[in-house]
Amino acid sequence: MRTVRRLYFYLLALIGSQALVWGVIHLLRTLVDEGLTGSVSSLATGLALAMVGLPVFLLHWLTAQRDAARDEEEGASRIRAVFFYAARAWTLLPVVFSAMAVLNRALAGFMNLAEAGVLFGSDQTVSDNLISIAVNLLAFAYFDTRLRSDWRTAPPDHFLAEARRLYRYLWTLFGLTVTIFGVQGMLRYLLTVQDKLGAASGYLLANSLAMALVNAPVWSLTWRLVQKSRAEAVERTSLLRLVVLYLINLAGVVGVLASGGQVLTSLFAVLLGSRQTFSQWMFEITPALSVLVPLAVVWAYHWRILDEEMLAIARQPRRAGVRRLYYALLSALGLAVVFTGVATLITYLTSSIFNWSSLTPGWGQLNSGLAALAIGLPLWLTSWAPLKNEAMEAGEAGNRARRALTRRAYLYLAVFAFVVGLMVATGDLLYNLVSHLLGSPIQGIGSLATARLLTLMALVVFLVYHQRILQQDGRAAQEALGNLHAAFPVLLLVREEEMPLAEEILRALKKQAPRLPATVYNLSGGSLDDRTILTKLIVMLSGLAFDPPGGFQGWLKAYQGPRLIIPQNLSGWYWLGFHPRPLSEVAEETSTSIRQMAEGDAPRGGLPPNPWSAAGYILGGVFSLVILFALFGLLASSLFQ
Numbered sequence: 001m002r003t004v005r006r007l008y009f010y011l012l013a014l015i016g017s018q019a020l021v022w023g024v025i026h027l028l029r030t031l032v033d034e035g036l037t038g039s040v041s042s043l044a045t046g047l048a049l050a051m052v053g054l055p056v057f058l059l060h061w062l063t064a065q066r067d068a069a070r071d072e073e074e075g076a077s078r079i080r081a082v083f084f085y086a087a088r089a090w091t092l093l094p095v096v097f098s099a100m101a102v103l104n105r106a107l108a109g110f111m112n113l114a115e116a117g118v119l120f121g122s123d124q125t126v127s128d129n130l131i132s133i134a135v136n137l138l139a140f141a142y143f144d145t146r147l148r149s150d151w152r153t154a155p156p157d158h159f160l161a162e163a164r165r166l167y168r169y170l171w172t173l174f175g176l177t178v179t180i181f182g183v184q185g186m187l188r189y190l191l192t193v194q195d196k197l198g199a200a201s202g203y204l205l206a207n208s209l210a211m212a213l214v215n216a217p218v219w220s221l222t223w224r225l226v227q228k229s230r231a232e233a234v235e236r237t238s239l240l241r242l243v244v245l246y247l248i249n250l251a252g253v254v255g256v257l258a259s260g261g262q263v264l265t266s267l268f269a270v271l272l273g274s275r276q277t278f279s280q281w282m283f284e285i286t287p288a289l290s291v292l293v294p295l296a297v298v299w300a301y302h303w304r305i306l307d308e309e310m311l312a313i314a315r316q317p318r319r320a321g322v323r324r325l326y327y328a329l330l331s332a333l334g335l336a337v338v339f340t341g342v343a344t345l346i347t348y349l350t351s352s353i354f355n356w357s358s359l360t361p362g363w364g365q366l367n368s369g370l371a372a373l374a375i376g377l378p379l380w381l382t383s384w385a386p387l388k389n390e391a392m393e394a395g396e397a398g399n400r401a402r403r404a405l406t407r408r409a410y411l412y413l414a415v416f417a418f419v420v421g422l423m424v425a426t427g428d429l430l431y432n433l434v435s436h437l438l439g440s441p442i443q444g445i446g447s448l449a450t451a452r453l454l455t456l457m458a459l460v461v462f463l464v465y466h467q468r469i470l471q472q473d474g475r476a477a478q479e480a481l482g483n484l485h486a487a488f489p490v491l492l493l494v495r496e497e498e499m500p501l502a503e504e505i506l507r508a509l510k511k512q513a514p515r516l517p518a519t520v521y522n523l524s525g526g527s528l529d530d531r532t533i534l535t536k537l538i539v540m541l542s543g544l545a546f547d548p549p550g551g552f553q554g555w556l557k558a559y560q561g562p563r564l565i566i567p568q569n570l571s572g573w574y575w576l577g578f579h580p581r582p583l584s585e586v587a588e589e590t591s592t593s594i595r596q597m598a599e600g601d602a603p604r605g606g607l608p609p610n611p612w613s614a615a616g617y618i619l620g621g622v623f624s625l626v627i628l629f630a631l632f633g634l635l636a637s638s639l640f641q
Contacts, residue, residue: 008060010082012056014087017057017061023046027046028135081158081160085163087143088143088147091139095133095137099129099133103214107206108202108203111206113203119210169240171218174218175220175223176219176248178215179215180298182208187294188286192286248299249299249326252295259289259291260288262371264370265364265368266285268371269367310323321404334380335376341371344372347451350447354450391407398476418466421455425452426452428452432445486517490509490537491538492506492521492538492540493540494523501541505594506520508584509591516595538562538564539594540563542570
């Protein structure tokens, strides 16, 4: 309830502050441009915004300030921290855009271009932009003062650092993205300046310079702050930092592949006989080349940073997992491009064989297919090699690599994609053949059928390769896990009334880990043998752990190994997160935890019982797949348009 109330007050305070700021800006612009005799509508708009925004802001902001002063929890809340940094961003963004507008018009005027054609602020004046900058900076200064006050009095577990981290990374991404657009535009201008494109070329330069000159300092400043903050341990281990670096690197990879593919497609066309002058060829590749250069620089720079971050991770399993995920994503992209190139070449070859007259028109497919192979094959091989090599290592490192979720997900996703491809290609082939044989002639049926058969063969080759990798991983993993299980004796300690659960656990263990030696000891039958102290793990219910029999207490005290406790209903005892479950479900989860401990991992629970949390996991996975397929689609459309 307090969270909803807190969200309400801070959200309306933010909305009210923006209504006030833009009401004042609108009013001042009208007064400066038109004076007191200005348009009644403009004056009324500014006054209305300011008069509505001021009481809304004061009512909700002063209430929030009073609550924060009275209650330490209110002052240290996550919503308050997010509010401050959202207010800073909301007031700085107009400053950045107003600065771009002023510079954009100034550059256009210097180049003797009409201001109406610029990208930023074409319908504004210098006074309009300066008023926006001044009023927003005043609002920024006020919220910044309040924020600094909170930083001075913040408790150790405050959320300000978390909100500041997100704020800085969002500004970094914004500044970098707009700077890349600016650099791309300038390169495009430089590469086409000899073509004398007139005003359009001039506007391109003016717009691009405005974006780069304003946003390069924004990116540089925020990135320096981000890099400087790495001196703090919490920033060095931040998950958000890794996520941002992953996003930048993946965006760079996709951009480089797409633009590089277009450049190579055009290059192959020239090498294979296309009649073009150098000037015509440069004009054709200029859009792709102007994107390729800045994105290649961004990728190279941030890959070095990401590599350093991965090497700095203290725990070897986590470090290996982070690197594995990166290489798996790159390998998936490379594999998709390689197969698309193969399919394109198959279509070109079959159409050329069956219809020689279409050889020259089909050169576009040949060029695209060769370009896809030229960029996709090196990416796939160099990215897949680390994944393959780590799985071939001897010992625990190789076992972990073969069992890694990232590796299995990559291989199963590849197998799934190729199986679906087989289904689609086979269905399309059969449909066309049956239609043709039943009296609905299809033009070029021989070429189409041959192309589908060759595509099926290519799909089978890729499918068999990945299935063999999966089978090898499975056999090696089963052998290694069997050895680990065999060397991990487990002792289940139960009372007579708990024997049904012990039998269920033994049955579940038999299915999950057949070679794991598990012994059940009924404490109702007497004292434990001293030899059982050599066991690697003891499992017992919570009632036995809290109230052990007298003869068992000494043995339990002497045992120095790990203990796995199964929670149970006890009169007067309440477990956080515990809910009654069927016997078979408890046994299954217990056996899973035993197997995980035998394999050297900490026991992990399944999905939380909260249905909303489970839905969050599912939606998160679906969203990730959507992003991955969107990247594939963007890359394919850029290469084969």
